[in-house]
Each structure stands twice: as structure tokens, then as C-alpha cells.
Amino acid sequence: MTITIFLIDSQYTRMSHLIEIENLSAAFPDKEVLHHISLNIREGRKTALVGESGSGKTVLAQGIMRVNPAVSFSGRLKFGGRDLLALPERELRKLRGREIGMVFQEPMTALNPVMRVGAQIAEVLTLHLGLNKKAAWARAVALLAETGIHQPEEKASAYPFQLSGGQRQRAMIAMAVAAEPKLLIADEPTTALDVAVQAQILDLLARLQAEKNMTLLYISHDLNLVRRFADDVAVMRCGEVVERGETAAVFANPQHEYTRMLLNAGTVRQVVPPTDDAATVLEAEQISVAVKESAGLFRKRDKVLLEPADFDLKAGETLGVIGESGSGKTTLAKALMRLMKSEGRLKISGEDWQPHMRREIQMVFQDPFGAFNPRMNVLDIVSEGLRVHEPHLGREAVTARVIEVLRQVGLPEDALYRYPHAFSGGQRQRLAIARAVIVRPKILVLDEPTSALDVQWQQQILALLADLQRQYGLSLIVISHDLAVIRALSHRVMVLKDGRVVERGSAEEVFAKPKSDYTKKLLLHAAT
Known part of the structure; x- marks a missing residue:
């Protein structure tokens, strides 16, 4: 495992890298989407991955989980010193859910439509932690409550289509953190949530990360949330990492023109009043x-x-x-x-x-x-x-x-x-x-x-x-x-x-x- 020494407030702090990515490229059968990426993710930190839609953020995150067989990789992608690209499928299945959890961007497609929500969360607890059926169900209900879902007992008994988009996303978060993994990958975890629940979810993720010394890879296009939430940030564009560093330093003094463009972008009012005689x-x-x-x-x-x-x-x-x-x-x-x-x-x-x-x-x-x-x-x-x-x-x-x-x-x-x-x-x-x-x-x-x-x-x-x-x-x-x-x-x-x-x-x-x-x-x- 690589050890790097950082100087913070005139004191030396030893920090190890949980994820080490070296010269990583990824391609679909007809197109290369990641180009020679090198990036380290520090253990026990909240690292944000930002960039425009289609920049390769999700492909990189799913590459860590190795869940997309249509994508081929070259280079090295190490988790805790083990090269994930070289591990057999049987070993990868042991890692998924137990050591690496993931909140997918589109929960409706990630959740099983014919299983009750509580049963899907309980399944993780049974497979990875060995809980019996009753204990797993009780813990699943408690996890739904922790993510801010009202009437968690009722929602645990519901099917995914019976929940709102935001409720489905919170159920995905409950499932991902159920086994208390070392690494949690959250791909746009607050996309469908209102501002009040966004704050609840980020507080929940921050609390879990701190209590369990969990490493968090947070993918988002919302720079305001990244600014408040993440310790480190990496900026992606067109399949490449164009800038990285501690969040405060990058946001205060961005070096790449693309990062500066993202930070300066804002929502402009586009309203033109309808005519007086509008039907x-x-x-x-x-x-x-x-x-x-x-x-x-x-x-x-x-x-x-x-x-x-x-x-x-x-x-x-x-x-x-x-x-x-x-x-x-x-x-x-x-x-x-x-x-x-x-x-x-x-x-x-x-x-x-x-x-x-x-x-x-x-x-x-x-x-x-x-x-x-x-x-x-x-x-x-x-x-x-x-x-x-x-x-x-x-x-x-x-x-x-x-x-x-x-x-x-x-x-x-x-x-x-x-x-x-x-x-x-x-x-x-x-x-x-x-x-x-x-x-x-x-x-x-x-x-x-x-x-x-x-x-x-x-x-x-x-x-x-x-x-x-x-x-x-x-x-x-x-x-x-x-x-x-x-x-x-x-x-x-x-x-x-x-x-x-x-x-x-x-x-x-x-x-x-x-x-x-x-x-x-x-x-x-x-x-x-």
C-alpha cells in the first residue's frame, strides 16, 4: 500500500490511499471513454468527482465496482492494495455490498421491481452480515428511518413503483450502507431530492463516514453541495481528470479553465412575460x-x-x-x-x-x-x-x-x-x-x-x-x-x-x- 505524507497545519499526518488508479483507460466496444486516468482516493475522506454529463464519472465509479461487462479496462485499479481488474468474478462478488457499496444514479432501474423495498435491504444484511430474517427486517426499517423516510414500516413493505423518486433514492442509500462498507460510491445521491432532504442525506452520509471511518466517493454536478460536503475533489472532462486537490484549495484557486467555467456558471432568469391577450x-x-x-x-x-x-x-x-x-x-x-x-x-x-x-x-x-x-x-x-x-x-x-x-x-x-x-x-x-x-x-x-x-x-x-x-x-x-x-x-x-x-x-x-x-x-x- 502506498503511503503519502501530507503537511497540514505544520504537522505531519500519515494518510493511506484506499483507491489507487494508475493509467486507467476504459472503452465500450465502439468508443474509448476514459483516457489514461491516474487518481488516488485517500482513506477515510470524502472525495467528490465532478464534471459535465458524459465526462466519464459514472463509468469510472462503475469500474471500481466492475458491474458493467460491456466496458473493457486497461491499466491498474487497486482497492486496498488489490488490483480489481485482475480479481476473478467470485472475489468481486464478495467485495460488492460488503466492502464496496454503491448508490446508483437511477434507483428505479437499480431496485428489483418485484421485491419489496425492505426485503431488498434485508437481503444485504442476511448475505453479508448473517442476520436472521427478523433482525434483518427490523434493521432495514431502521435504515429507512435514518435516511429520512416517513412511515418506514409502511415503505419497507412497498414495492419500488409505489415510492416517489426521492424515496427510492433514499432506499438505495439505505441498501448501500447496510453492511457498513469501507468504500461507499454515491452517484448523484441527492439528484431527485428537495433541498431539505438533500441536507439530511448529506448529513447522514457524513455521519456514517465519520463514525465508521468510511471512505466516500461522491459523484455530483452540484458544486454548491460539493463545496460544503467534500474534503477532496477531482474534476473530469471528456474522460480525463483535468484538476484535483483539496476542495477548499481547488474552489478558492482553480487552475484549469474548465474548473473556472464550472465555478462561474450560474442559473440566469429566462422569463419573458406572456402577452396580455394570451389564450x-x-x-x-x-x-x-x-x-x-x-x-x-x-x-x-x-x-x-x-x-x-x-x-x-x-x-x-x-x-x-x-x-x-x-x-x-x-x-x-x-x-x-x-x-x-x-x-x-x-x-x-x-x-x-x-x-x-x-x-x-x-x-x-x-x-x-x-x-x-x-x-x-x-x-x-x-x-x-x-x-x-x-x-x-x-x-x-x-x-x-x-x-x-x-x-x-x-x-x-x-x-x-x-x-x-x-x-x-x-x-x-x-x-x-x-x-x-x-x-x-x-x-x-x-x-x-x-x-x-x-x-x-x-x-x-x-x-x-x-x-x-x-x-x-x-x-x-x-x-x-x-x-x-x-x-x-x-x-x-x-x-x-x-x-x-x-x-x-x-x-x-x-x-x-x-x-x-x-x-x-x-x-x-x-x-x-
């Missing part, structure tokens, strides 16, 4: 959602997910919807899309909603990978709406429209014949936007549209949405836990808590003078 394109009257849940043997009861809500939307207007994870934001979006059973009246351009109007209102889902058919390539995914709503278009015209919209969202033409698994999380989110806007709807519902994007692409996507709004009079409903995104795009804001609207008003009023204590709390967390 009302959406009217929602008493929209509510309730589902049946078990209340004992052979008994069911109604559980309200969304209390009756009223609002409207004009052409060229943006409504921002904010609230903590599980507050009903995605439920509202699915009710508006008629993707789940709901009560109330919905009008589009003055007419009661009918199935043939689906082209007029399109949605960008929170988990784009789960919304794509993994057997369809990009051309088929993005053009699917065109084939349904404009069947007269020939293949050449359809391909040209797809290329145009890919360029708009910042993806290259050579993406046409690739499949969803070949893209990063941020790239898949851009594909989801492309699929929605290609049919030129009147209303676009966006559920966390920038959550997986770095600051550079976040700003470009916001500018794209604002430009589409100006060109086509597009109306937007933007659901986000990122208050900077809501502030940048929204004309009006609606705040949800526990399925109920607790505040609404113009964006300027809500952000400057919030009325409800809950809104004040959200804004306070965002500012700290």
Missing part, C-alpha cells in the same frame, strides 16, 4: 387523486395522494411546482397527463380532455431511463410520437426532424443509432426532452428536467426551453426541487406539501415574500 390553454378544476390501500385482511381504504387543486395556464406561461419529495408533485403531473386515475375536470384550449388531445400535452419523466424502451435506438425513441401523430411523414423527413431536435438539446447526430444504456444520465434526460418537443405540443410537463445535468448543460436546457416557449408559445409546467430552476423559468409558482397546495402566486411574490412557513423553510434550506 388559456389549460384549465384544471378540482384535480385530485386517491388510491386504494390495504387496511387489514380483505379490507381496503382510500389514501389521498393529492387533494383537490385548481389552476390554469396561459399560452407562453410557465407554472413552477415545488415541494419536498413525496409531496404529490409527480402525482399531479401524471393526473394532468391522464396517466393515473384522478377526479376533477381538465380542459385543453377550452375543450374537455379527450385521448386524441394527447399530442397537445407531453411529459418529460423524472426517470428517463425507466421511460425508454431499452430495445429501441434513439431514432426510434425520439420519432415514436411523430409516427403516431404525423404518419404521413416519410423516413427521410422523420430522420431530419430527429436530427434537428437532437441538435437543439445538445446531442450529436451520431447518437441516432445508439441505445439508452450507452448514454449518461444527463444525456438520457436530454433525449427525453427531445422526444417530448418533437411533436410540438402546446403544453410541456417537465418532472425534474435538469436534475441529472451539470451546471453548463442545465443552463443550456433552460435556455432551450425558454427559446421554445418564445418561438411556439409553449406553456410549461416545471416540477423541480431545485429552486434556482423554478426561479429561472417560472411566471407563477405553486407549493405542495403532503398532497395539498399550501401557497401560490407570482414567482416574484413567492420568492420575495413567502406566506406559508413551509415555503419559508424550503427557501431557507436553499439559501444555506
